[in-house]
Amino acid sequence: MSNEIELIKDPGLPAHVHRQADIDPVAAARAERQVAILFILSALGTLLLIFSYFFISEETFIFIPVLGQTNAHQLGLGMGMAIALFCIGAGLIHWAKTLMPDEEVVAQRHEFRSEDEDRSDFVKTVKEGAASAGLGRRPLIKRTLGAALGLSALSPLILLRDLGPLPGDELSKTSWKAGTRLVTDPGDRPLRPEDLEVGAVAQTLPELPAGEDHRSLADIGKDAVLLIRLRPEEFNLDAERLSWTHEGIIAFSKICSHMGCAVALYEQQTKHLLCPCHQSTFDVTRAAKVIFGPAARPLPQLAITVDAEGYLVAQAPFNEPVGPSFWERSS
Amino acid sequence: MTARERIAGNVAGYVDDRTGAAKWMKKNLTKVFPDHWSFLLGEICLYSFVILLLSGTFLTFWFDPSMKEVVYDGSYEPLKGLEMSAAYASTLDISFEVRGGLLMRQIHHWAALIFMVGIVVHLLRVYFTGAFRKPREFNWIIGVGLLTLGIVEGFLGYSLPDDLLSGTGIRIAEAIIQALPVVGSYLAFFAFGGAFPGEAFIPRIYTVHVLLLPGIFLALITVHLMLVWYQKHTQFPGPGRTEKNVVGYPLMPVYMAKAGGFFFIVFGVTAFLGAVASINPIWLYGPYTPGQISAGSQPDWYMGWLDGLVRMAPPLETHAFGYTISWNILIPGLILPGIMFTGLALYPFIESWATGDKREHHLLDRPRNAPNRTAIGAMALTFTLVSLLNGGNDIIATTFDLTINQMMWFSRIGVIVLPPIAFVVTKRLCLSLQRADRDLVLHGRETGRLVRMPSGEFVEVHEPISPEKAWLLTSHEQLAPLELPEHDSAGVRRPGAIKNKIRNRISRANAVAVPKATATERRELEGHH
Numbered sequence: 001m002s003n004e005i006e007l008i009k010d011p012g013l014p015a016h017v018h019r020q021a022d023i024d025p026v027a028a029a030r031a032e033r034q035v036a037i038l039f040i041l042s043a044l045g046t047l048l049l050i051f052s053y054f055f056i057s058e059e060t061f062i063f064i065p066v067l068g069q070t071n072a073h074q075l076g077l078g079m080g081m082a083i084a085l086f087c088i089g090a091g092l093i094h095w096a097k098t099l100m101p102d103e104e105v106v107a108q109r110h111e112f113r114s115e116d117e118d119r120s121d122f123v124k125t126v127k128e129g130a131a132s133a134g135l136g137r138r139p140l141i142k143r144t145l146g147a148a149l150g151l152s153a154l155s156p157l158i159l160l161r162d163l164g165p166l167p168g169d170e171l172s173k174t175s176w177k178a179g180t181r182l183v184t185d186p187g188d189r190p191l192r193p194e195d196l197e198v199g200a201v202a203q204t205l206p207e208l209p210a211g212e213d214h215r216s217l218a219d220i221g222k223d224a225v226l227l228i229r230l231r232p233e234e235f236n237l238d239a240e241r242l243s244w245t246h247e248g249i250i251a252f253s254k255i256c257s258h259m260g261c262a263v264a265l266y267e268q269q270t271k272h273l274l275c276p277c278h279q280s281t282f283d284v285t286r287a288a289k290v291i292f293g294p295a296a297r298p299l300p301q302l303a304i305t306v307d308a309e310g311y312l313v314a315q316a317p318f319n320e321p322v323g324p325s326f327w328e329r330s331s
Numbered sequence: 332m333t334a335r336e337r338i339a340g341n342v343a344g345y346v347d348d349r350t351g352a353a354k355w356m357k358k359n360l361t362k363v364f365p366d367h368w369s370f371l372l373g374e375i376c377l378y379s380f381v382i383l384l385l386s387g388t389f390l391t392f393w394f395d396p397s398m399k400e401v402v403y404d405g406s407y408e409p410l411k412g413l414e415m416s417a418a419y420a421s422t423l424d425i426s427f428e429v430r431g432g433l434l435m436r437q438i439h440h441w442a443a444l445i446f447m448v449g450i451v452v453h454l455l456r457v458y459f460t461g462a463f464r465k466p467r468e469f470n471w472i473i474g475v476g477l478l479t480l481g482i483v484e485g486f487l488g489y490s491l492p493d494d495l496l497s498g499t500g501i502r503i504a505e506a507i508i509q510a511l512p513v514v515g516s517y518l519a520f521f522a523f524g525g526a527f528p529g530e531a532f533i534p535r536i537y538t539v540h541v542l543l544l545p546g547i548f549l550a551l552i553t554v555h556l557m558l559v560w561y562q563k564h565t566q567f568p569g570p571g572r573t574e575k576n577v578v579g580y581p582l583m584p585v586y587m588a589k590a591g592g593f594f595f596i597v598f599g600v601t602a603f604l605g606a607v608a609s610i611n612p613i614w615l616y617g618p619y620t621p622g623q624i625s626a627g628s629q630p631d632w633y634m635g636w637l638d639g640l641v642r643m644a645p646p647l648e649t650h651a652f653g654y655t656i657s658w659n660i661l662i663p664g665l666i667l668p669g670i671m672f673t674g675l676a677l678y679p680f681i682e683s684w685a686t687g688d689k690r691e692h693h694l695l696d697r698p699r700n701a702p703n704r705t706a707i708g709a710m711a712l713t714f715t716l717v718s719l720l721n722g723g724n725d726i727i728a729t730t731f732d733l734t735i736n737q738m739m740w741f742s743r744i745g746v747i748v749l750p751p752i753a754f755v756v757t758k759r760l761c762l763s764l765q766r767a768d769r770d771l772v773l774h775g776r777e778t779g780r781l782v783r784m785p786s787g788e789f790v791e792v793h794e795p796i797s798p799e800k801a802w803l804l805t806s807h808e809q810l811a812p813l814e815l816p817e818h819d820s821a822g823v824r825r826p827g828a829i830k831n832k833i834r835n836r837i838s839r840a841n842a843v844a845v846p847k848a849t850a851t852e853r854r855e856l857e858g859h860h
Contacts (some may be wrong), residue, residue: 006850008805011798013571078434078606086599091674092592100585107363107577218526221621259506269740276626279735280644294659296648324506326516329655
């Protein structure tokens with residue numbers, strides 16, 4: 001910028017304007033009273049909390065406009081605490097703003113940069129320190145120390161190894177085997193085809209082996225299967241997939257192929273399954289093909305049939321891993 | 332001397348004899364802090380952190396971080412007799428059996444939300460006013476670290492009750508870990524002590540949530556505040572304020588009273604929210620089981636943008652040589668957030684590289700006077716907001732009678748198209764505001780008073796603005812663009828020419844501005860009137 005252009009000048013700090021309470025003793029006394037009232041209100045808030053804790057039963061409900069039916073015990077505790085704390089704060093700030101000095105003060109900033117001399121002295125000290133330790137002259141020490149430090153970083157990694165087992169083929173297998181019955185969840189009742197009307201949905205799990213009465217959540221997280229019954233002519237499947245259905249009943253893994261949420265929203269009209277987590281949408285009539293959303297694979301289909309007693313069973317285990325993708329997954 | 336003064340003097344003397352604290356205290360009790368409402372945002376974070384420590388400690392007295400199965404036998408009828416984890420059952424007990432427990436749970440959760448809002452808005456204030464510039468780059472990086480850890484801490488916190496909603500969140504986190512190439516399934520099995528969900532995860536994240544991360548927070552916040560203290564706070568430009576001074580109120584007594592009072596106000600407001608606004612009513616969700624889910628599963632808002640990105644990701648997966656790479660998880664879940672947070676952390680260095688400005692700055696910028704920075708901020712914000720909106724796409728769709736597909740396509744297109752538009756619009760807006768400032772200084776304020784001249788012409792009377800206002804509108808610096816050499820004197824391209832070319836280009840974009848009004852121009856105009 002050239003010299004002849006003159007910039008607008010800094011007029012400096014504006015003159016201080018006195019507040020009412022600075023010049024008028026009545027206003028000052030009023031402000032003092034206001035602060036005191038706020039502190040008294042705070043004390044009343046604490047009393048409300050104590051009262052609510054001991055004397056309002058937890059089953060008392062009162063009607064409050066906007067909030068509706070409200071638990072008086074909870075509300076009393078909370079409001080008491082809120083009033084007690086808020087009024088202390090409001091009082092302190094009111095005090096600061098009306099009665100404490102409000103003249104602005106100017107302080108100078110200091111430069112952070114050290115003097116050149118200090119800087120060079122510092123460098124010298126470091127160099128001297130390093131030289132006296134002999135790091136440069138003793139490469140053997142330097143290298144072995146480096147190696148030792150590097151190796152010692154391995155120990156926490158090793159020691160954390162027992163956090164969990166190796167995955168093995170755990171991610172690829174489920175409890176379903178050829179002939180495993182499909183039982184309702186909850187209830188553990190085996191199902192016959194006639195238990196499901198056309199359009200109906202059922203959440204199922206594999207029947208527990210004899211002698212067991214408890215499923216782990218990890219098993220449920222892989223075994224959950226959704227049964228849906230359509231009219232057979234509504235399917236749009238190849239011959240193999242069609243042979244995996246039974247009288248219009250088709251079975252899919254309920255665990256989303258995207259991130260493993262339960263795919264629980266079935267739209268009867270469109271015959272779409274929707275995952276509520278990320279809205280991946282699967283078309284039931286086309287073997288759960290992904291028609292919308294971030295999922296990249298259809299839900300695995302479980303081949304089903306009926307056993308000699310007429311109960312629905314799996315024809316075979318799932319032919320692919322269920323749930324979200326992982327590195328070792330081959331398709 | 333009164334007795335009380337004598338005792339106080341003795342105590343102070345006793346401490347000073349052993350620490351020499353008097354000298355330091357004398358200097359620092361009168362330390363000056365500039366006043367502005369936006370400087371309270373960081374305080375809100377600090378105070379809600381304290382509230383989180385207090386309310387969280389209360390909750391640990393009853394919470395049982397265990398995934399062992401128990402049968403619920405508490406006073407909440409609908410869940411009686413159900414199998415659930417001890418974590419979920421003890422959270423129900425805190426809500427229904429412990430007096431004040433529900434209040435504390437709600438205060439804790441509200442404080443966490445306020446903590447995160449505070450961090451984000453504080454970050455925006457620091458960004459848009461250029462408070463991150465030299466010498467405050469370290470504090471910027473610490474701040475980005477606190478934001479990142481805050482997101483993790485919040486996620487772990489709301490995962491602890493092991494209800495159906497939060498369990499679904501853990502399931503998604505597990506899927507992200509599992510999607511990592513090569514090591515994914517191993518890391519997932521180590522983290523969960525076996526197949527998901529196992530029985531190890533809640534106790535483990537409990538330790539991280541109540542010990543490890545709060546410890547790191549405490550350390551980082553301490554350094555953050557010590558740096559603010561040592562470097563002195565930035566101040567907004569204005570009459571009497573310069574790069575060399577700091578104008579404000581002394582710590583003792585004004586700031587102590589105001590800041591102390593503000594702590595109680597933040598606590599009071601949080602308690603009020605805890606008293607009247609129900610948050611995370613876990614008893615309505617039921618215990619977690621991987622086979623079930625509730626519609627409208629939403630994370631807390633600070634995770635919402637991440638979930639929104641995951642929702643809008645295209646269904647891409649690569650299967651090759653018997654291995655799988657899930658781009659639909661890796662891109663939105665790890666790669667994009669990685670780029671966003673790295674860019675955020677490095678921004679001060681990128682800006683000073685592009686402008687060549689290596690000086691200290693203690694006076695804040697008005698956002699309009701840094702149009703490029705403001706526009707980049709608006710762009711990033713737009714990207715994040717579209718993602719956040721998409722994180723609630725199901726709720727928005729049902730509320731406004733849209734289809735989920737419409738919402739999703741809006742986000743997929745919007746997340747790419749809207750940020751550049753936001754950049755351009757914001758930059759133009761900033762320049763227009765600069766022009767308005769210039770007009771105001773040169774021509775004065777429009778009074779709305781019309782005067783008829785002897786010639787019959789109507790003119791509106793303009794009133795000159797105060798010298799203080801004129802100074803405020805013109806005190807900023809307008810940097811000239813860098814002119815780094817791309818060719819040497821013989822006209823041959825220098826090594827590093829491309830780098831210089833890029834820097835010149837960015838620097839030119841940064842220097843675009845409406846020339847600020849000067850006293851010379853003002854005088855010339857007065858001559859014309």
